[in-house]
Amino acid sequence: MKDKRLGNPLQRQGVQNTIAAIIAILIGMLVGLIVLLFTDASRAGEGMMAILTGGLTDLKNMGQVLYYATPLIMTGLSVGFAKKTGLFNIGAPGQYMMGAFAAVYVGVKWTFLPAGIHCIVAVLAACLFGAIWGILPGLLKAWRGINEVITCIMMNYIAMSMSNVLIRAFIYDRAKNQSFRPDETAELPKMGFDKIFVGESGTPSSVNAGIVVAIVLAIVVWVVLEKTKMGYELKACGFNKDAAKYAGISEKRNIVQAMIISGALAGIGGGLNYLAGAGTGIMVADTLAQQGFDGIAVALLGMSNPIAIIFTGILMAYLTVGGLAMQSFGFVSQVITIITSVIVYFAAFILFFSQIIAKFAKGKGEKQNANAEPGDSGQAPPAQPPTPPTEGGEQA
Amino acid sequence: MSEYVIEMCNITKEFPGIIANDNITLQLKKGEIHALLGENGAGKSTLMSVLFGLYQPEKGVIKKDGKEVKIKDPNDANALGIGMVHQHFKLVHNFSVLQNIILGVETTKGGFLKMDDARKKVMTLSEQYGLRVDPDALIENITVGMQQRVEILKMLYRDNEILIFDEPTAVLTPQEIDELMKIMKGLAAEGKSILFITHKLNEIKAVADRCTVLRKGKYVGTVNVADVSKEEMSEMMVGRKVSLNVEKEPSHPSEVVFEVEGLTVVNKEHGKKVVDNVSFQVRRGEIVCIAGIDGNGQSELIQAVTGLIKADSGTVKLKGEDITHASIRHRNTHGMSHIPEDRHKHGLVLDYPLSYNLVLQSYFEPEYCQAGFLKYDKINQYAEKLIGKYDIRSGQGGSTIARSMSGGNQQKAIVAREIDRDPDLLIAVQPTRGLDVGAIEYIHRQIVAERDRNKAVLLVSLELDEVMNLSDRILVIYEGQIVADLDPSKVTVQELGLYMAGSKREEGK
Amino acid sequence: MKKSKKLLALLLSLAMIVGLAACTSTNPSGGNTETQSGNSASPSGNTETQSGGTVTDSAGSILNEDGTFEIAMITDKGDINDKSFNQGTWEGILDYCQTNGKTCKYYKPVDATTDDYVAAMEQAIKDGAKVVVTPGFLFEEPVYIVQENHPDVKFILIDGNPHNADYSDYKTTDNTVGILFSEEQVGYLAGYAAVKDGYTKLGFFGGQPVPAVIRYGYGYVQGANDAAKELGITVDMRYFNTDSFDATPEAQTRAASWYTAGTEIIFGCGGSVGNSVMAAAEQNNGLVIGVDVDQSTESDTVVSSAMKGLSAAVEQMLDSYYNDNFSVGGQNLTLGAADDAVKLPMDTSKWQNFTQEDYDALYAKLASGEITLQKDTDANGNPIASPVDLGCTNVNVTVE
Structure with missing residues (x-):
């Protein structure tokens, strides 16, 4: 029976979640197709195809996918990491924003730093500011029991206004109503990507070392969560804080720790995005950073698994690039927003889907079992019932 | 007219992956008390849910007075005169008894409640069946036993003929249980038919006429209670012979390991002392049991000594060291083991694999952790060792997610973890709650074995059988105070019940 | 359970249909080069043939x-x-x-x-x-x-x-x-007209201080100054830039407070910010000068609008491409009064004293270069930080 369980991939949690995520994506695509059909039925097929293949049409687009994925993976990791430890970090937009500001500030002002060091310091500054923005809700939750969702939302708005004020005070490009761009020495190295991911007309993609940083950090987060004592404690708190307390784990310290790391990850995301050298400063605008919210979607779709988040981040970016390609067929790019929203909406049902898949798999296993042992008058316990009969009692 | 008021014939109810009821037949005669006996997971609740219309069976029919009926939802059940006292009462706490009874079947006149008629009917019923409730008392102010009687009155008020009692004695004192038994007999005598769900053999012996036994979703048989012994019934239930008594040698207590002095815990919400100046000692080689009715401060007492909540005053000493303000980790690593009351809330991280749970109190030790990284090979080795040694059954060994394990095996895992740490003091709170006979037997043996290894054991139990069988000394707790320090060999269950109910108090306590 | 299985099956089959539909369509990136005979040409419900x-x-x-x-x-x-x-x-x-x-x-x-x-x-x-x-x-x-x-x-x-x-x-x-x-030229026209029309308490309510907005504002100040000089008076001007081009309650409140404090006419300069100013004007009996396009239809409070010929310029350039071999190529053009690219719409304007003749005369001076104005930068190309630095003696500019 043990072997059979391993043998049927449908009964494995990871496989179930993956299939469930794919179902969510397919539904999103389907809704997108319906929208396309309603806008222009004659070209809907082409439009859909553009979405599906837009990220692959040339090397530059492939590079753009990785470039857009970078901040999404980081904010996704931020939200996912917090989720694993039982916290809902909806403050990623704020942490992202503060990280972005810190990175750009260092990038603009600290030009005395040598190239190479400069961008590292800028990323570290982003990390620090993001962490600071995460620590406050963490402290309030740990010591005052204030729900982190509420404080995080407030921190988002504070970050939005604060970064506007700070940009204006220190690094304001008046002519463009945005921050100055980071100095070239602060830009992330291209690592040769600008030679690989080049478009037909010779312009390189914006992809840079940021994607490498994001992937490495995703792996680091995975290692921390799965392999270390700290991860063991953080996850124990996330799954069951009472049991963690019972085991002598300090819940308060864990909450603060988790929020610091979570905030730092989102902050780095902001830093990486604005140090990419894609040619923009931080807009002075009264809007929350979209990448922060997209991180929630990325984490949700990836079931908070750091490795899965790499892929869901890339997927979201892929759709974004597809959105540009789709415009060739006369569709407005907002369709992509609809598709991603629907995917996110159904991502919330992932657990539901995977339960169905699990039941489906089990039901099948059960039938096979029953067929294999006909006439066995009830000595064999059911395969793996939800509330298994007490095996211990039988033989103890 | 049929002999049976309700018949459930060849009922089969399947859930994905499990057959909860497999061809079960249950026949209830008019005016009888019919016990439904089975271990947890035997299918009792499913069967009753089918009768109450919460589930639809795949196969089988239900007959009322010999006529086939369809019960699609609880309203149909009600219409057929079927009522149920649930294990957890369904009462509105800030309503009066009367308001609760009429809730849902209010009679009105011009939009106003006709309370007088209702009151008259309730009073009549109350007298007729000796239920003795005050219709104007608020639910939150009356005892659990009284609340149960309100539930019974609710059924009677609705003119139910078939009354289902789901584990009704779990929350009652021995005196209240006696009272309930009397009430049930009275109801049966008045022509009501009673289905009595339980796994306690004493109560079946005391009150039931017939008994239907289920095991693992299957029908084992129906017997006349008078014709069979308790041992025979338990054998039907478990499927093999079990010993109902714990065998243990007399204790030989030596030095004091654990000392509690003047411990007081004040509830933050209502400011009452839930643990009130409690002092006691536990020695090596003895099992000290704290007995009492649920909610008399046992939980808070244990949480305070284990560090889960802060004590407001008093001291706790372990092996002579004052640990009143020590961290939980310190207590855990200095000789205290704790089998918590709620294995799901405190005992296990249900979404962690079994192996992780088995090192919940030791993952940080150098043996399992190096430079911040956990040594999974060592953890798995240790888990395999415990699984073998303590016979923990799980589908995939150490990598089984704790949530998917049976309650008995979850509890065994906790017991294994706590005992294997070789503590000086083992605190076990309701270690057998919700377990079947086999698992109970096993855990009892482990606890006695710990005592025999010259450890101190502090046991908290609500089960009188467990208290009487296991302990070497009984401390009775009532409203946060220790009211008696008794020798189990010199006290009767009845006497113990009086202490627990607060109507008796040992001198000097 | 059974229902959900069916749902699953349905979803999966729909997904397959999506895949098939996508496969049958033509190469997407080549959609512009390959002609789909009669396919996309046949007008669907949403396309109309012209x-x-x-x-x-x-x-x-x-x-x-x-x-x-x-x-x-x-x-x-x-x-x-x-x-x-x-x-x-x-x-x-x-x-x-x-x-x-x-x-x-x-x-x-x-x-x-x-x-x-x-x-x-x-x-x-x-x-x-x-x-x-x-x-x-x-x-x-x-x-x-x-x-x-x-x-x-x-x-x-x-x-x-x-x-x-x-x-x-x-x-x-x-x-x-x-x-x-040359936004400063039309700003100048507006400022001059307002003072000539008898207003002495003026306001400039700008959007983000991007160069174009700054040029509008500085021209407005200079126009008011020149008119005030001619009339031998001194006028007051409140001057403010918001952080965005959005209509916000804050902007409306601020504009309203200006009106209640006596400001007679406000140049609402910057996207939807102008709508906030109009809303404030409607509630406080104030007046507004619109921007970019003729905004007289948007509110009765709009006296006139400082228009720049955005679409006209675009059409001009396109015309050069199609009919003149793109002769404009390689140039950086600054379009102003000389090119007829900026104007006040005198037909819809509600000036009392400032007449079409006044306008034409002034416009000619701007077009001929008789009147030269300061833009957003000084002679060395450094930005002029504040309208106070423009050296206008007959306007008391209060920058907020």
Whole structure:
């Protein structure tokens, strides 16, 4: 029976979640197709195809996918990491924003730093500011029991206004109503990507070392969560804080720790995005950073698994690039927003889907079992019932 | 007219992956008390849910007075005169008894409640069946036993003929249980038919006429209670012979390991002392049991000594060291083991694999952790060792997610973890709650074995059988105070019940 | 359970249908080059055939029947219907296409970075665009990058001149034209007219202080100053820039407080900010000078509007492409009164004392260069930080 369980991939949690995520994506695509059909039925097929293949049409687009994925993976990791430890970090937009500001500030002002060091310091500054923005809700939750969702939302708005004020005070490009761009020495190295991911007309993609940083950090987060004592404690708190307390784990310290790391990850995301050298400063605008919210979607779709988040981040970016390609067929790019929203909406049902898949798999296993042992008058316990009969009692 | 008021014939109810009821037949005669006996997971609740219309069976029919009926939802059940006292009462706490009874079947006149008629009917019923409730008392102010009687009155008020009692004695004192038994007999005598769900053999012996036994979703048989012994019934239930008594040698207590002095815990919400100046000692080689009715401060007492909540005053000493303000980790690593009351809330991280749970109190030790990284090979080795040694059954060994394990095996895992740490003091709170006979037997043996290894054991139990069988000394707790320090060999269950109910108090306590 | 299985099956089969549908369609990237005979040409419910053999698609683009087009516009960070730059430019393009039977289409970039703008422009070129119109100074750098890679494609950059990232190199190749407007001239007209009309308490309520907005404002101050000098009086001017081009309650409250404090007329200068000012004016019996387009239809409080001929300029440039071999290429044009590219709409204006004759005389002076104005930078190209530094003696400017 043990072997059979391993043998049927449908009964494995990871496989179930993956299939469930794919179902969510397919539904999103389907809704997108319906929208396309309603806008222009004659070209809907082409439009859909553009979405599906837009990220692959040339090397530059492939590079753009990785470039857009970078901040999404980081904010996704931020939200996912917090989720694993039982916290809902909806403050990623704020942490992202503060990280972005810190990175750009260092990038603009600290030009005395040598190239190479400069961008590292800028990323570290982003990390620090993001962490600071995460620590406050963490402290309030740990010591005052204030729900982190509420404080995080407030921190988002504070970050939005604060970064506007700070940009204006220190690094304001008046002519463009945005921050100055980071100095070239602060830009992330291209690592040769600008030679690989080049478009037909010779312009390189914006992809840079940021994607490498994001992937490495995703792996680091995975290692921390799965392999270390700290991860063991953080996850124990996330799954069951009472049991963690019972085991002598300090819940308060864990909450603060988790929020610091979570905030730092989102902050780095902001830093990486604005140090990419894609040619923009931080807009002075009264809007929350979209990448922060997209991180929630990325984490949700990836079931908070750091490795899965790499892929869901890339997927979201892929759709974004597809959105540009789709415009060739006369569709407005907002369709992509609809598709991603629907995917996110159904991502919330992932657990539901995977339960169905699990039941489906089990039901099948059960039938096979029953067929294999006909006439066995009830000595064999059911395969793996939800509330298994007490095996211990039988033989103890 | 049929002999049976309700018949459930060849009922089969399947859930994905499990057959909860497999061809079960249950026949209830008019005016009888019919016990439904089975271990947890035997299918009792499913069967009753089918009768109450919460589930639809795949196969089988239900007959009322010999006529086939369809019960699609609880309203149909009600219409057929079927009522149920649930294990957890369904009462509105800030309503009066009367308001609760009429809730849902209010009679009105011009939009106003006709309370007088209702009151008259309730009073009549109350007298007729000796239920003795005050219709104007608020639910939150009356005892659990009284609340149960309100539930019974609710059924009677609705003119139910078939009354289902789901584990009704779990929350009652021995005196209240006696009272309930009397009430049930009275109801049966008045022509009501009673289905009595339980796994306690004493109560079946005391009150039931017939008994239907289920095991693992299957029908084992129906017997006349008078014709069979308790041992025979338990054998039907478990499927093999079990010993109902714990065998243990007399204790030989030596030095004091654990000392509690003047411990007081004040509830933050209502400011009452839930643990009130409690002092006691536990020695090596003895099992000290704290007995009492649920909610008399046992939980808070244990949480305070284990560090889960802060004590407001008093001291706790372990092996002579004052640990009143020590961290939980310190207590855990200095000789205290704790089998918590709620294995799901405190005992296990249900979404962690079994192996992780088995090192919940030791993952940080150098043996399992190096430079911040956990040594999974060592953890798995240790888990395999415990699984073998303590016979923990799980589908995939150490990598089984704790949530998917049976309650008995979850509890065994906790017991294994706590005992294997070789503590000086083992605190076990309701270690057998919700377990079947086999698992109970096993855990009892482990606890006695710990005592025999010259450890101190502090046991908290609500089960009188467990208290009487296991302990070497009984401390009775009532409203946060220790009211008696008794020798189990010199006290009767009845006497113990009086202490627990607060109507008796040992001198000097 | 059974239901959910069915649902699952349904979903999966639908997903397959999606896949099939996608497979049967033609190569998407080649959609512009390969003609789909009679397929996309047959008008569906949402496309309408026009006289010149062109169709308007769901996004509002005018295309040839085979889906090809010649003129592309890239939006900046706003949407196509932003009631501002994007919309004004697009309307000019549409107007030209409808009149002359040309085809056009717009693209919205993924994000507001240089690389994203470049990507969107290249997408348009890949899809067959012959002329790319880019509204806004944010395109200065993208155009600088793209113009050299695509010598066969013409670029019309509105409100900017192409330069590289650090402003060290300005270059406008022969296939590119950069257009700036003399906003200060029309600001001057508005300020002069307001004071001539008898108002002595003026306000300037600007959007983000981008160069164009600053030029409007500084011209407005200079115009008021000159009129005040002629009348021998001193006027008061409250001067403010918001952080955005959005209509916000804060902006409305501030404008209302100006009116209640005695300000008679406010130049609401910057996208939707003007709507906040109009709302405040309606509640407080105030008056407004509109901006960019003739805003007299938007509120009765609008006395006049400082218009710049955005769409006219776009049409001019397109005309040069189609009929004049793009002779404007390689130039950075500054369009002003001399080119008839800025004006006050005197037909809809509600001036009491400022007459058409006054306007014409003043306009001639601006067009001839008799009146020269300070822009947003001084002679050395350094920005003039505040309107106070303009040296206007007859206007008390209070910057808020």
